[in-house]
Amino acid sequence: MTFDPINERPLDERESAVLSTIVHDYIETRKPVGSRSFVQKYSFSISPATMRNIMFDLENMGFLMQPHTSAGRIPTDKGYRYYVNSLLENYSYTYGKELSINEEYLKRELQLDKIFSSITKMLSHISKLAGIVLTPRLDFTVVKRIELVSLDNNQILLILVTRTGTVINKKITISTNVTQDNLYDFSKYLTSEFCGYSLSVIKESLFSELRGRQETSFKTGTALDIAQLAFNENSESELCIDGIENLLRIPEMVEENRLNSLLNIIEEKNILRGIMEMSMSIDGVKTLIGGEIIDDKVNGCSLVTTAYKIGNKNVGVLGVIGPTRMDYDRVVPLVEYSGRIVSDLLTQMSK
Amino acid sequence: MTFDPINERPLDERESAVLSTIVHDYIETRKPVGSRSFVQKYSFSISPATMRNIMFDLENMGFLMQPHTSAGRIPTDKGYRYYVNSLLENYSYTYGKELSINEEYLKRELQLDKIFSSITKMLSHISKLAGIVLTPRLDFTVVKRIELVSLDNNQILLILVTRTGTVINKKITISTNVTQDNLYDFSKYLTSEFCGYSLSVIKESLFSELRGRQETSFKTGTALDIAQLAFNENSESELCIDGIENLLRIPEMVEENRLNSLLNIIEEKNILRGIMEMSMSIDGVKTLIGGEIIDDKVNGCSLVTTAYKIGNKNVGVLGVIGPTRMDYDRVVPLVEYSGRIVSDLLTQMSK
DNA sequence: ATTAGCACTCATTATCAACGAGTGCTAATA
DNA sequence: TATTAGCACTCGTTGATAATGAGTGCTAAT
Numbered sequence: 066m067t068f069d070p071i072n073e074r075p076l077d078e079r080e081s082a083v084l085s086t087i088v089h090d091y092i093e094t095r096k097p098v099g100s101r102s103f104v105q106k107y108s109f110s111i112s113p114a115t116m117r118n119i120m121f122d123l124e125n126m127g128f129l130m131q132p133h134t135s136a137g138r139i140p141t142d143k144g145y146r147y148y149v150n151s152l153l154e155n156y157s158y159t160y161g162k163e164l165s166i167n168e169e170y171l172k173r174e175l176q177l178d179k180i181f182s183s184i185t186k187m188l189s190h191i192s193k194l195a196g197i198v199l200t201p202r203l204d205f206t207v208v209k210r211i212e213l214v215s216l217d218n219n220q221i222l223l224i225l226v227t228r229t230g231t232v233i234n235k236k237i238t239i240s241t242n243v244t245q246d247n248l249y250d251f252s253k254y255l256t257s258e259f260c261g262y263s264l265s266v267i268k269e270s271l272f273s274e275l276r277g278r279q280e281t282s283f284k285t286g287t288a289l290d291i292a293q294l295a296f297n298e299n300s301e302s303e304l305c306i307d308g309i310e311n312l313l314r315i316p317e318m319v320e321e322n323r324l325n326s327l328l329n330i331i332e333e334k335n336i337l338r339g340i341m342e343m344s345m346s347i348d349g350v351k352t353l354i355g356g357e358i359i360d361d362k363v364n365g366c367s368l369v370t371t372a373y374k375i376g377n378k379n380v381g382v383l384g385v386i387g388p389t390r391m392d393y394d395r396v397v398p399l400v401e402y403s404g405r406i407v408s409d410l411l412t413q414m415s416k
Numbered sequence: 417m418t419f420d421p422i423n424e425r426p427l428d429e430r431e432s433a434v435l436s437t438i439v440h441d442y443i444e445t446r447k448p449v450g451s452r453s454f455v456q457k458y459s460f461s462i463s464p465a466t467m468r469n470i471m472f473d474l475e476n477m478g479f480l481m482q483p484h485t486s487a488g489r490i491p492t493d494k495g496y497r498y499y500v501n502s503l504l505e506n507y508s509y510t511y512g513k514e515l516s517i518n519e520e521y522l523k524r525e526l527q528l529d530k531i532f533s534s535i536t537k538m539l540s541h542i543s544k545l546a547g548i549v550l551t552p553r554l555d556f557t558v559v560k561r562i563e564l565v566s567l568d569n570n571q572i573l574l575i576l577v578t579r580t581g582t583v584i585n586k587k588i589t590i591s592t593n594v595t596q597d598n599l600y601d602f603s604k605y606l607t608s609e610f611c612g613y614s615l616s617v618i619k620e621s622l623f624s625e626l627r628g629r630q631e632t633s634f635k636t637g638t639a640l641d642i643a644q645l646a647f648n649e650n651s652e653s654e655l656c657i658d659g660i661e662n663l664l665r666i667p668e669m670v671e672e673n674r675l676n677s678l679l680n681i682i683e684e685k686n687i688l689r690g691i692m693e694m695s696m697s698i699d700g701v702k703t704l705i706g707g708e709i710i711d712d713k714v715n716g717c718s719l720v721t722t723a724y725k726i727g728n729k730n731v732g733v734l735g736v737i738g739p740t741r742m743d744y745d746r747v748v749p750l751v752e753y754s755g756r757i758v759s760d761l762l763t764q765m766s767k
Numbered sequence: 768a769t770t771a772g773c774a775c776t777c778a779t780t781a782t783c784a785a786c787g788a789g790t791g792c793t794a795a796t797a
Numbered sequence: 798t799a800t801t802a803g804c805a806c807t808c809g810t811t812g813a814t815a816a817t818g819a820g821t822g823c824t825a826a827t
Contacts, residue, residue, distance in 0.1 A: 097789085099788060099789050099790085100788095100789075100790085101788070101789075102788075102789095111800080111801090112800070112801050112802080113789095113801090114800075114801050114802070114803095115799085115800055115801070117789090117790070117791080118799090118800085120790095121790095121791080131789090131790085133807090133808070133809080134789085134790070134791095134806095134807055134808070135788075135789045135790050135791095135806080135807040135808050135809080136788085136789065136790085136807095136808080136809075137788080137789065137790095209567070210565060210566075210567070212563065212565050212575075214561060214563050214575065214577065215561075216560070216561065216577055216581060217581075220581075222575075222577060222583065224563075224565065224573075224575060226565065226567060226573060230567060230568075230571075230587075232573065232585050234583050234585070236581075245604075249600055253596075309661050310660050310661045310664055313661055313664040313665075314664075448820085450819060450820050450821085451819095451820075451821085452819075452820075453819075453820090462769080462770090463769070463770050463771080464770090464820095465769075465770050465771070465772090466768085466769055466770070468820090468821070468822080469768090469769085471821095472821090472822080482820090482821085483778095484776090484777070484778075485775095485776055485777070485820085485821065485822095486775080486776040486777050486778085486819080486820045486821050486822095487776095487777080487778075487819085487820060487821085488819080488820065488821090
């Protein structure tokens with residue numbers, strides 16, 4: 066793409082209004098927008114010819130394109146970008162309760178990962194697109210209780226109760242034989258020592274702590290073994306996606322193989338995770354349109370995300386993925402609102 | 417439908433061969449089967465005219481139908497039924513490893529419900545249709561350890577370790593205040609007393625047991641409270657479904673609103689659960705074709721299921737749901753084989 | 768019982784014209 | 798100078814018509 070100073074001038078008021086209206090109309094109807102009917106439909110007080118001139122300019126500046134000669138115009142990615150930007154500028158952040166996210170239901174979820182898959186489901190259900198949630202890294206999880214339960218002679222179940230009241234299970238295998246009573250003692254010790262700390266902190270201090278400890282009813286060597294296995298794994302954040310079937314009902318997704326490219330990206334979760342993680346450090350809603358997601362590897366898709374917090378700290382990202390021609394007017398507030406709900410929920414639970 | 421004795425005669429050898437081949441061909445091509453090309457393609461040593469006569473008879477008997485006059489024939493549900501029956505008769509049960517179900521992976525799953533959702537995923541992935549699994553009722557789950565962990569002043573986490581080495585969590589809320597040490601004691605008691613018994617047995621005997629008990633370090637009243645909350649819930653089996661998006665890629669599912677009726681049934685999980693439960697008492701693969709699933713509420717779909725066991729006891733059902741025109745030659749062995757794998761796995765894990 | 772022959776049906780495909788909504792360009796206008 | 802009317806042109810969509818071809822049922826001959 067060559068840089069052309071003429072093409073980079075800011076839009077005047079009328080052009081801006083026209084562009085936004087065109088994008089809006091196209092999102093609504095999925096039909097290329099033509100000058101004559103467009104002027105009529107929106108009662109612009111200019112003639113179709115003038116409209117054509119404006120459209121011509123907007124096309125030259127890269128905001129619009131024609132599917133073929135003698136067809137109306139449709140937005141380019143740049144056009145959508147302009148639309149979304151002005152949407153975000155004038156955004157009121159007062160979206161109502163009509164989204165009806167069932168907080169009570171979420172609170173009752175016991176299993177940590179289930180909370181997030183529930184949120185994913187809700188996002189997809191309300192948006193009628195695919196919901197996507199990046200869970201918090203376990204490293205940041207603050208632990209309230211640590212319990213060890215003997216399963217077999219050499220298998221131990223580690224149960225972490227998090228500050229939010231959810232539960233993480235992990236099975237570990239050791240070589241030496243340990244009695245349940247020993248484990249009770251060790252559990253007590255761990256809980257009293259590390260209650261209130263995050264997993265990453267525990268990981269750091271546990272080993273030095275253990276080595277320094279003298280009097281114990283439990284062999285230090287075995288304790289170290291257990292601790293190592295229990296806390297040493299680097300706990301990645303997880304990526305939940307749900308509602309892909311919604312995308313399959315969207316015509317522009319099904320036509321051609323847009324679908325395939327999208328499904329590929331979705332299956333290669335690491336790529337998507339990387340993209341999501343970039344939103345982690347940003348407050349507010351972030352949109353990625355078309356090629357912005359990942360250079361031209363995915364076409365015709367947009368990703369709307371926002372980070373969610375525990376307290377003041379951004380811990381994860383949630384959002385929606387769908388066709389570029391999605392209803393940003395609804396999706397952006399939905400994501401924004403969901404982010405706040407989830408933040409509130411998690412913050413409240415961890416008190 | 418009127419009963420017509422002529423229509424109920426058994427098929428002779430040639431008719432049988434023709435019918436099976438027609439069904440087979442239609443499953444392969446999704447094109448109505450016409451006499452002339454059909455005779456050619458499969459080198460039948462009869463003339464198209466004779467083939468027409470046979471087809472005419474088969475149509476009269478209800479095995480075939482014409483989408484419109486002057487089109488070839490396609491199978492009716494009854495036709496599919498005949499095909500599947502003869503498939504099952506000659507079925508060798510020696511299907512190979514090419515299905516590549518990742519047993520090792522499954523074994524590592526810690527959370528009980530995750531095992532079954534993994535199995536569901538695999539079924540859908542391999543069959544390219546929707547996988548469906550009815551999990552065992554928790555009542556039948558044999559418990560190996562029972563642990564109680566105090567969360568809050570009045571919240572307790574119940575952890576059941578099952579014989580298969582998986583874990584069930586449940587949060588319970590009581591009114592009185594209990595210390596963790598008390599809970600340790602109670603956990604020990606519960607484990608020593610009920611290790612090896614199924615939840616249903618525990619439920620029955622726990623209360624009388626507790627009431628009869630005299631000397632205890634733990635107030636009997638509170639223990640009863642906890643036990644009641646912990647074990648009293650009637651634990652239904654769960655229905656996992658995955659891979660619906662596969663169905664959306666199948667043309668005959670998308671055309672018309674077949675999809676809707678199917679999705680409705682899938683969302684009303686109770687209906688489907690009832691249907692699945694009927695397969696529980698049957699050994700071997702069970703197929704339900706078209707209207708057989710549930711009288712004409714779902715059209716054009718088939719359900720292939722088999723029960724799976726722990727030891728000798730059927731505990732759950734797994735299978736595949738897809739269009740009536742599915743590849744039974746592959747799906748039936750897949751389901752059969754998966755059933756055996758899962759049975760082996762669960763049986764082995766519970767030793 | 769089988770088959771050749773024949774008239775008939777009907778979905779599919781190709782062709783072609785008419786239509787309409789769109790465009791760019793030019794010249795007249797406010 | 799910006800706007801607009803007018804005009805020739807493009808091109809996807811629609812609808813009618815005809816040709817094609819794969820299929821059928823029926824009848825009579827083998």
